[in-house]
Amino acid sequence: MRVFSLGALDHWRRSPVSKFREVSAITRMSKLTLVSSNKCFGGEQRVYSHESSEVNCTMKFGVFLPSDALDGKKLPVFYWLSGLTCTEQNFITKAGGQRLGAKFNFIIVNPDTSPRGCNIEGEDDSYDFGSGAGFYVDSTTDKWKKNYRMYSYITKELPALVNENFPSIPDRIGISGHSMGGHGALISALKNPGMFRSVSAFAPISHPTKCAWGKKCFGGYLGSDENVWREYDATELVKSYNGPPLDILVDQGAADNFLKEGQLLPERLMESCAESKMPCVMRMQEGYDHSYFFVSTFMEDHFAHHAKFLNN
């Protein structure tokens, strides 16, 4: 809170406004349309939309800009990928990320989880396929391949847009996510050695070629060739990873129903990491379920984990 004397008020009127703070500038950013902006923890939580060339529809994503970013200071970027049924709003409203973005001085970018409104027959029929369930792959099947290219959207188009429009440090980026988004974070880091300095996940779908959610989405988006499926499976990708050391942090709720149903299979990821000598810490958190109550509880630990790599 600032209390103005008359002299200070005069100074405030004359002080320059960064282009990242100026609303008239942010509504005209390259290829981006501002949907909303709310001051939060000294920074701003914004939502933008844009016409995506990868997924051929209008996409939305959230950006949290800490105060320093609003002043134009270049900062690391923490990418967050959400899970099945989510839009960009779940992380914004439930994860408590803004306080941590401000504390650790990271820009946070969190996209929607799939293309939407593409007029594909059946796209809105189930919670675990189609809208809200892009599964972070590039589809090869005729019905879906025009739009369902979330892997390229996350690893190419979105980072390019972010670097063009915000004061990011392009070689200081980390990625994390929850459930389907944890799978997306792991495969994005494992398939692009050196691109992400840090990676972590909450209750990730760790071995999608062997669980019901993965089989449904991979079958639909990638067809029947399971060799293609393995290219998007973290447990498989760990075995062939050849890049700068990755130090993976995974949190998993022990009371997670989807763990009990065999959808997540984190033990398979851990076995694969052990065999491949990939550093990975999985913390089994007693009593926690799959929800954003679990995610928000441990989010600060994940920011601290990413800070070790993004700030050095």
Ligand SMILES: N[C@@H](CCC(=O)N[C@@H](CSC=O)C(=O)NCC(=O)O)C(=O)O
């Ligand atoms: N049947 C449920 C399943 C949806 C669900 O639990 N989604 C999780 C992610 S699960 C794996 O990707 C989620 O994050 N939900 C949003 C939230 O805010 O909790 C259903 O349809 O509800």
